[in-house]
Amino acid sequence: MKIKDSIIILFITAAVSIIGNFVGYKVNILEALPGMLILVLLATIGIVLAKVIPVKIPQVAYIVTIASILTIPGVPGAETITQYTSKVNFLALATPILAYAGIYTGKNIEDLKKTGWRIVVLGLFVMTGTYVSSAIVAHLVLKFMGQI
Numbered sequence: 619m620k621i622k623d624s625i626i627i628l629f630i631t632a633a634v635s636i637i638g639n640f641v642g643y644k645v646n647i648l649e650a651l652p653g654m655l656i657l658v659l660l661a662t663i664g665i666v667l668a669k670v671i672p673v674k675i676p677q678v679a680y681i682v683t684i685a686s687i688l689t690i691p692g693v694p695g696a697e698t699i700t701q702y703t704s705k706v707n708f709l710a711l712a713t714p715i716l717a718y719a720g721i722y723t724g725k726n727i728e729d730l731k732k733t734g735w736r737i738v739v740l741g742l743f744v745m746t747g748t749y750v751s752s753a754i755v756a757h758l759v760l761k762f763m764g765q766i
Contacts, residue, residue: 624665628658631714639710653702657711660685 632654639645639654664681671680689696723730730737760766 621662621665621669625658625662627718628661631711631718632658634714635706635711638713639705639707642710643707645705645707650705653704653706656699656702657706660688 636647636650636654639650640647661681663684664679665677667680667684668675668677687693689700691697757766
């Protein structure tokens with residue numbers, strides 16, 4: 619996929635997300651717009667880096683790394699980025715992304731059928747492993763903080 623196509627998809631996702639943020643969470647569109655634009659910019663930078671850097675690393679790794687570094691307390695601008703992006707609710711972002719994933723899966727249903735029943739077993743193991751791992755990490759953090 620070309621960078622231009624990725625940016626167009628990002629802006630469509632941002633528009634749907636910002637409307638969902640307004641409808642579902644009552645956050646003023648103008649109030650959430652700067653945070654959404656920051657998220658689009660971070661995603662765009664990650665996409666460009668994944669295309670330019672010859673090492674095969676997923677785009678999401680670049681995006682998460684850049685966003686994590688820019689929001690570390692003490693990094694110039696971190697408080698501003700956090701302040702603006704906190705106006706965008708995560709579930710408002712997840713809805714159009716999951717819809718896009720559903721459309722993509724539906725478009726490739728024949729390829730999905732070819733994977734057979736093994737994909738269901740793999741999915742169950744992945745979901746179970748993610749849930750159990752998250753529960754263990756949460757338990758350890760809460761225990762370390764003295765909450766339990």
